[in-house]
Amino acid sequence: MNIQSLNILKNLNSKSKFSASKNSRKLGLSRQTYQNKLGYLRKDRIITNFTININPDIRPNNLKFVMLEIKTNPKEPELVNELLKISQLRMLDGIIGDFSLFALLIFKSSREYYQILNTIDKIMAKSYFKKYQIIDTIKVFKTNGISLRKTRMSLKEKLIDDLENKDPSKNNVIVELKERLDLNEIISRNKEKMNIEFNPEKFPGLLIRFESPTRSFTIFENGKVVISGLKKDSKIEQIIEMIFKIIGLKPDKKIADTEFEIDDIDFSILHILRDFQGSRPISTYEISKIFKNQFQMEISQSTVHNRIKRLENNGNILNYTVNFSPKKVGFEGKYLLRIKPKNPSKYDELAKRLDSNKYITDLFRIGEQYGLFAIVRVNKIEDYADFMRNLYNSEDIEDTFTNFVLDELISHTNFIIF
DSSP states (O other): OOHHHHHHHHHTOBSSOOOHHHHHHHHTOOHHHHHHHHHHHHHTTSEEEEEEEEOSOOSSSOOEEEEEEEOOOTTOHHHHHHHHTOTTEEEEEEESSSOSEEEEEEESSHHHHHHHHHHHHHHHHTSSSOOEEEEEEEEEEEETTEETTSOSOBHHHHHHHHHHTSOTTSSEEEEEOSSOOOHHHHHHHHTTTSEEEOOTTTOSSEEEEETTTTEEEEEOTTSEEEEESOOTTOOHHHHHHHHHHHHTOOTTOBOOOTTOOOOHHHHHHHHHHHHSOOSSOOOHHHHHHHHHHHSOOOOOHHHHHHHHHHHHHTTSEEEEEEEEOHHHHTOOEEEEEEEEESSGGGHHHHHHHHTTOTTEEEEEEESSSSOEEEEEEESSHHHHHHHHHHHHHSTTEEEEEEEEEEEEEEOOOOOOOO
């Protein structure tokens, strides 16, 4: 895979819905060229489908991640076929070790988990070895390359994202700060440095003009800012930083509603965005039709849109991304790694250091002798040896146990590529 195709794949990871215009601008390509290259990635099955990653830590009940290790043999393919019917199954790997299959299942509640557990028990009762074990996760530190230490979108991130999705060819572009502003305070802070016009008797907005580049901000008490003079090559992040500096807002302010709890409709929207998208992103209109045709529910397109924005702002949707073929992208090795620290009281501290490692795509705290469980992906097999050497250079590691993945039967492959 060439560098440009790899950059397109990296570029398909975003905190907001897919936008061909925004993505092509970021890569310096025309929209048509970008769409053509995206078509080649689909045709070559490098990209399989669009999807999302869902935050495990959602109110009122966190998602429950459960691992399943199974002993089987090639003469019982019906066991695999039965497992594949479980809709909560997110990953199924053939591995080397005491067990021959590893599964990852995600449930929306403990109640759902215990209902499916009965199904799993019935499937395993028919197996030849009848050897399997269930591993509950205590905590998710990282999923698909995304650290959960910072999941909610900051106000700055949201405004950058909103602005990147606007059409710069329009004369005026509006961003919303979601809070009331004291225009007189803004004037007193900036009047010595900037060209400011404010006559509330004639017009309620405060106007700030810039000569180079030719641009202006019109700021209103209700928190709306109108940007004029935006161009295709405008540096969006610098513009947002300038607005924050002028107004005196903290860019890292979180916009999430800490009391927000998702309901069954929200869960269904997340499920559709994760599992119902094909080789192109799904629209809010199509989601509304799925509710009507498959769930027998009348949910308007505007309701779907508003709920998705709320799920984004509250960090329930970690990112929009694609499933892809890891080997075609250059990831030859996948490993399941258990880690035992020397000091059992240092699990959280160790996990915080490990989740910054680019090779670790998923990291869990489990209630086993090896209390940390990581999914590790490397480009070459030799890279794993380097990874393990660096891991043991830390005096915090007492022991590890590794399973090598032979075959990805169900791919959980929408991880972030660094």
